[in-house]
Amino acid sequence: MRRITLYEFQRKYLSAIRTEGLEVTPESLQRFFEVINGLYGREHEVLSLKYDTRRGEYYIKAHGSVGFAYHLGEPGFMIQVLPRPYKRDPDEARSLRFFLSLMNLSGGLGLGRREIEEAVSTYARGEGGVHELFLYLYTYLLSRELFHGLYQEYSEVEEELRTIRGRVLLSRLARRPPLGREVPVRHAVLDVDTSLNRVLKAALEVVVEVSAWEGIARAAEALIRYFADVGPLRQGDIERVTFNPLNERFRPIFHLATMILAGFGKLSRGGFTAPGIFIEMDRLFEDLVYHTILTALSGKGRVHRQQLLPHIIRNASEIEAKMGAVFTFGPPRPDMLIQMPGGRCVLEVKYRNLSVKMGEAWWRKLVRSSGELYQVYSYSRISGGGALIVYPRLRGQYNGWLPDMFDEGVETFSFFDGTPLGIVGYELSHIGRDVLIARRGVVLDGKIAGNVRNLLESVCVLNGEKV
Numbered sequence: 001m002r003r004i005t006l007y008e009f010q011r012k013y014l015s016a017i018r019t020e021g022l023e024v025t026p027e028s029l030q031r032f033f034e035v036i037n038g039l040y041g042r043e044h045e046v047l048s049l050k051y052d053t054r055r056g057e058y059y060i061k062a063h064g065s066v067g068f069a070y071h072l073g074e075p076g077f078m079i080q081v082l083p084r085p086y087k088r089d090p091d092e093a094r095s096l097r098f099f100l101s102l103m104n105l106s107g108g109l110g111l112g113r114r115e116i117e118e119a120v121s122t123y124a125r126g127e128g129g130v131h132e133l134f135l136y137l138y139t140y141l142l143s144r145e146l147f148h149g150l151y152q153e154y155s156e157v158e159e160e161l162r163t164i165r166g167r168v169l170l171s172r173l174a175r176r177p178p179l180g181r182e183v184p185v186r187h188a189v190l191d192v193d194t195s196l197n198r199v200l201k202a203a204l205e206v207v208v209e210v211s212a213w214e215g216i217a218r219a220a221e222a223l224i225r226y227f228a229d230v231g232p233l234r235q236g237d238i239e240r241v242t243f244n245p246l247n248e249r250f251r252p253i254f255h256l257a258t259m260i261l262a263g264f265g266k267l268s269r270g271g272f273t274a275p276g277i278f279i280e281m282d283r284l285f286e287d288l289v290y291h292t293i294l295t296a297l298s299g300k301g302r303v304h305r306q307q308l309l310p311h312i313i314r315n316a317s318e319i320e321a322k323m324g325a326v327f328t329f330g331p332p333r334p335d336m337l338i339q340m341p342g343g344r345c346v347l348e349v350k351y352r353n354l355s356v357k358m359g360e361a362w363w364r365k366l367v368r369s370s371g372e373l374y375q376v377y378s379y380s381r382i383s384g385g386g387a388l389i390v391y392p393r394l395r396g397q398y399n400g401w402l403p404d405m406f407d408e409g410v411e412t413f414s415f416f417d418g419t420p421l422g423i424v425g426y427e428l429s430h431i432g433r434d435v436l437i438a439r440r441g442v443v444l445d446g447k448i449a450g451n452v453r454n455l456l457e458s459v460c461v462l463n464g465e466k467v
Helices: 014-019 026-040 092-107 113-125 131-146 195-210 214-227 248-263 281-297 316-323 370-383 446-459
Strands: 002-007 011-013 047-052 057-062 065-071 077-082 153-161 183-191 276-280 302-305 336-340 343-349 355-358 361-364 386-393 420-427 435-437 442-444
Touching: 002 057, 011 014, 014 057, 026 047, 026 057, 026 065, 077 092, 092 113, 092 131, 092 281, 092 435, 113 131, 131 195, 131 214, 131 248, 195 214, 195 248, 248 276, 276 281, 281 302, 281 336, 281 343, 281 420, 281 442, 281 446, 336 446, 343 370, 370 386, 370 420, 386 446, 420 446, 442 446
Parallel strands: 002 077, 343 386, 386 420
Antiparallel strands: 011 057, 047 057, 065 077, 065 276, 153 183, 302 336, 336 343, 355 361, 435 442
C-alpha cells in the first residue's frame, strides 16, 4: 500500500502526490479527512484540504497531531504525520524516537531506553508506516507480561453436578424427580475468559491481520495460543474492564489494545470508521516540559498544573449574575504555576514554529503571536509573579535562535512594568544524552538541572519584585 508522509503543519500538493503514482481526487480526500477530524480532532483539525488560488491546485495540510490513518477505498493508501521539529532531519528514526519517548512518558507504557531503541531499529529494518510501531510495542509489551501468566479472576457459573459445591439451586431442584443424580448448583471458578483478556486477544488478532512485518505477525500469532481458553470480544468488554493490584501490570498494554482496536475499526463507533491513530503533540510536549521542571526543582520548589487563578475581572461572578452573561468560560488556568522559596511564576508551553513568512521573506519570531505575550502577562500579574514561555527547539533546524533553557546564564527579559519574562526553547537534541525520558519521568544531568533551576529563580518573583 502506498504511503503519504507529512510533518506537522506541512503542506503537500496533490500534483506532488500524483507524481509519486497515487491518483487521488479532492472529493475523496475531503470525505476521508472529515472522518479523521471527527474521530481524532479536538481543538483543531488533524488533516485538511485547501485550495491555493495562486497555484490553482489543492493541497493537504497536517495540523498539530502525529499518527497515521488508512484510506480503504480506491485508491488504497496510508497517510502518516511525523513531529515537525525533525522535518529537515534526514534520519527519520530520530523523529520516531522522540515521538515514542513522549508516548512512553505520557501514556505510561513502561518502556526502557533500550526497548525504544529496539522498536525504532525494527521499524528502520522493515516496511510499512508508523502504525507498525504501535503493533510492535503492543506485541512486545504483552509478551513480557504473559511470561508471568494470564490474568485470572473469579466468575460464577451454574452447573449440574453429582457432588454438591457452592450453592444448591433449590427452586430448580424442587422441580426435579426425586431420583435425579445431578444437582443444580452455582459456584465460583477461577477463569481466564475475562473482559480484559478478551480485549487483549482481539488486539492480537488485529496485529496478525494487518502487520506487514512478518516477524511481528508471527510473534502475535504465537501469543494468541496463550488465549486458547479466552472467547471472542463481546460488546461492552472495554467498559467492563477494571484494574486492581492483580491486573495493574496490564494497564498500559490495555491502553495500547484499545487504540489498536479503535484505530483499525474493530470497535463500533457508529457509521464509517477510518483505521488510524492520532495523538496531539502539544499535550505530549507539555508533559515533557512538566516532568523536566519537576526533576530540575528536585524538591526545592513545587509545580502545579492547570492551577486555577482568580478571575481576570474583579467581582466577575456578581457582574455575570447581574448581566445574565459571562465574560469567559471559567477563570484562567496557566499550564503550570511554579512556587520557589524566592517567589512564583507562571509557565506556558507553546508547541509552535516561530518561523513566519511575510510576503517573500521569512522572519524569525520570539513569540508566535502578541496574544501569547498578553496571556502570560495577565497570568503573571494575577498570580503575583513572573512568566516563562517554553517552545520546542532543535539546533540548526527548528526555532534555533531561541535561548536554550538548559544553557548556563540564559538571558531573560521584562515587561514594561518590570515583571520578569523568560522566552526559551526546549533543546530536543539533549534528549538521549543528558536528558533521559524514563518510564515515569525525566532524568537530567546534574549541571543542566542546576541551569534550569537558575532560570526559574530568575523569573520567579513575589508581587513583581525579587525577594
